Amino acid sequence: MPPHTPAPPFDAEDSLWADLLSPVRRRLIASAGAAVGGLAVTSTASAAPNTTEPGQPGFRPIVPPPAQGRSPWGQNTAAEATPRPPSVRPGESPLPSRPRAYTDIKSYHAHIYFDEDSYQKAALLRRWAAERFPVELGNWNLEPRGPHVTPSFYFGFTNDLLPVLVPWLQLNSLGLTILIHPNTGDGRADHLYYALWVNRAQPVNAYNWPAPKPGETEPLEEVFPNVVPTVPLET
Numbered sequence: 222m223p224p225h226t227p228a229p230p231f232d233a234e235d236s237l238w239a240d241l242l243s244p245v246r247r248r249l250i251a252s253a254g255a256a257v258g259g260l261a262v263t264s265t266a267s268a269a270p271n272t273t274e275p276g277q278p279g280f281r282p283i284v285p286p287p288a289q290g291r292s293p294w295g296q297n298t299a300a301e302a303t304p305r306p307p308s309v310r311p312g313e314s315p316l317p318s319r320p321r322a323y324t325d326i327k328s329y330h331a332h333i334y335f336d337e338d339s340y341q342k343a344a345l346l347r348r349w350a351a352e353r354f355p356v357e358l359g360n361w362n363l364e365p366r367g368p369h370v371t372p373s374f375y376f377g378f379t380n381d382l383l384p385v386l387v388p389w390l391q392l393n394s395l396g397l398t399i400l401i402h403p404n405t406g407d408g409r410a411d412h413l414y415y416a417l418w419v420n421r422a423q424p425v426n427a428y429n430w431p432a433p434k435p436g437e438t439e440p441l442e443e444v445f446p447n448v449v450p451t452v453p454l455e456t
Contacts, residue, residue: 326405327404329377333375334399352452357445399420408427
């Protein structure tokens, strides 16, 4: 636009948008429009001058100043030492004197996780497993259930199937996340510390699961197969 041509005045739509903006931003838009048109912004007696340059008379920051007061966390948190947290793993305080017997494992669960994009893969894997292995097949869990934070299904299996089912799941996971955990009578430790993962791990909400007291065990999750294989296992 030539310097001698005055900027067009705001129309009704411009005024509507200006009314929806804060007074400060409205003044900035008006100032910018005048600058494009080559016009000097003239202040009136009723309106205080405004500028976008800090330190100049009439400057009003768009970002409000920080709230006045003190943090409830205190003023010296950056200088705090890094403490050692208490142990949350079973048997670590004090360290055990001898290893546990592997025969403490009575059975296994495999939890297969899926979502709205991968449910067809989960359905295929579920059918393949039920056709080939004598497992205890659970229901579909379409919402978080127990310590599992996403949709899932599970099947339980006996110890003798472990050397076959784990490699089978590794090769046939279809990219799904799978949690394999033993059943020892300590559900918290079974899900958090004794677990195996196929593909990637994901959060398991079992930290509030009460740990058994010394010498006590939870009711053991037994496995009762409820499917009969109908397809020979590929070898």
